[in-house]
Amino acid sequence: MTQIMDGRVLSDKIKNNVRKEVEQLRGFGIEVGLGLLLVGDNPASEQYFLATLKACKKVGITSYEFKLSGNTSVNEVLNVIHSCNTDERINGLLVLFPLPERINARRVVNEIIPGKDVDGLGAISVGRLAADESTFQIFREGSYELLHESRFRPSISSFLPCTPFGVIRLLEFYGVEMKGMHAVVVGKSLAVGKPLSNMLLAKEATVTVCHRGTYDLGHFLGHADIVCSATGVRNLIRGDMVREGAVVVDIGIKVLDDGTIVGDVDYESVKKKASLITPVPGGVGPVTISMLLENTLRSAQRNELLKSPLMMG
Ligand SMILES: NC(=O)c1ccc[n+]([C@@H]2O[C@H](COP(=O)([O-])OP(=O)(O)OC[C@H]3O[C@@H](n4cnc5c(N)ncnc54)[C@H](OP(=O)(O)O)[C@@H]3O)[C@@H](O)[C@H]2O)c1
Structure with missing residues (x-):
């Protein structure tokens, strides 16, 4: 049976933790x-x-x-x-x-x-993500053992972009194994597609990035264990394109003339084949804001540590 990845549940959990801290x-x-x-x-x-x-x-x-x-x-x-x-x-x-x-x-x-770049979009934040200098942040709640590898050790102050970071957290929250999986990211923007592909690589997925220049999107989608789509093109991802049991994350947002919000995924047809799927609205969107709040909190905590070196032990 298909499981719905409800972003509101994770978002509430993150917000509660942020509020306490x-x-x-x-x-x-x-x-x-x-x-x-x-x-x-x-x-x-x-x-x-x-x-x-x-x-x-x-x-x-x-x-x-x-x-x-x-x-x-x-x-x-x-x-x-x-x-x-x-x-x-x-x-x-x-x-x-x-x-x-x-x-x-x-x-x-x-x-x-x-x-203070808590949305992680400045060139230094982007570079640090690409250089694996900030990806330790995605392992905080995941595989702690990776923190022993020097490349994942926290050493710098920059933040991961909220939307792709939220996608990774949502996948983790629903127990989706990324290591060794073939992840297809549709969209290569600086805000979503590119950083998400870097984060999935850090999670040791095999990553394919598709975009407007991709000739046969269906070919790549048909070989994907995980599909993450961020284009804003309604119904770009249809049920006949994805493989049985795929995990499908819809990041796209399009507001129709009547005010309805839709994503990139033809929800009804894809839901019949996916093992897990995000709705739009109520999937990635709520998690994005929570990640912004969490990044802001971490920034405040880091400032205090820097001001009081003794607290760093
Ligand atoms: N849920 C959230 O919290 C959240 C946050 C941010 C954004 N979004 C939504 O996510 C979507 C993408 O945002 P963005 O900022 O990344 O947008 P963007 O900068 O416009 O990038 C869109 C990407 O989609 C690709 N694309 C467009 N049409 C395509 C097609 N027919 N086939 C394959 N690829 C195609 C583009 O390819 P080229 O590069 O080749 O042009 C581009 O890389 C939007 O709907 C946005 O509203 C949602």
Whole structure:
């Protein structure tokens, strides 16, 4: 029988843990803070902005809101980032995407210092993931024995991008073995597809990455033990393309004209063949915000360790 991977269950679990640890820090007089920067009035970004504010409140993280109009200059945007970089109350900064077209998004994320890049999208965070310098974070709740290998040992301050990190956590939560499995990632964006493929590699899966230039997507999907799709193309993944017993993670989000939210996967036909499948909504989405909260908490904890070297034992 097909099992549904309910992201809300994992998300609640992560949020509860975050709330407890935030409270513990508060007991030592330490507040955890997240900066949120929204430029313009993209409705999807505004929705995510509000959802993040609500989630912060729920776990006791203080949010600092920066809302700029769509015609704000690049310098004004950079000024906000620079002031967050030096503001001790702010442990992490999330920039909502997309930014207005005339603003170079890469330039903006690269201005966030790695220690506060809790969405993990800056070039240093991306590089550290690719170099296996930050993948230890995905083993925290998983295979602890790997921490004995030097490449998985925590040594630096950067964070894994929230959505792909959430996918890995969801797979772990539902007991999906990744080592030795053939994982097919559909989509190669910097925010989702590429970091997810690196994380699956760190988990020792055999990884194939497909994209718009892939000639025969069905061929690769038909050989996949795990399918992770992040394209935003409705019904791209159909039941006849996946193999019996595959694990299917739908990261895509598309809002239809009537407001319905759908993913990349033709849920009904794929569900008949998959062993595990995520719904949309209610799959990867809720876990993404939880990972942002957890990354922000870890940033605060790390700052305190750095300030008090004796605590590092
Ligand atoms: N659930 C969540 O929390 C969450 C978080 C972030 C994003 N998302 C959703 O995930 C989706 C992807 O986000 P993104 O930021 O990665 O988007 P993106 O930057 O637009 O990237 C989309 C990727 O999909 C590929 N693609 C598009 N059409 C395709 C096709 N017909 N066949 C194969 N590959 C195709 C593109 O290939 P090329 O590179 O070759 O163009 C690209 O790599 C969106 O729907 C987004 O809303 C969800």
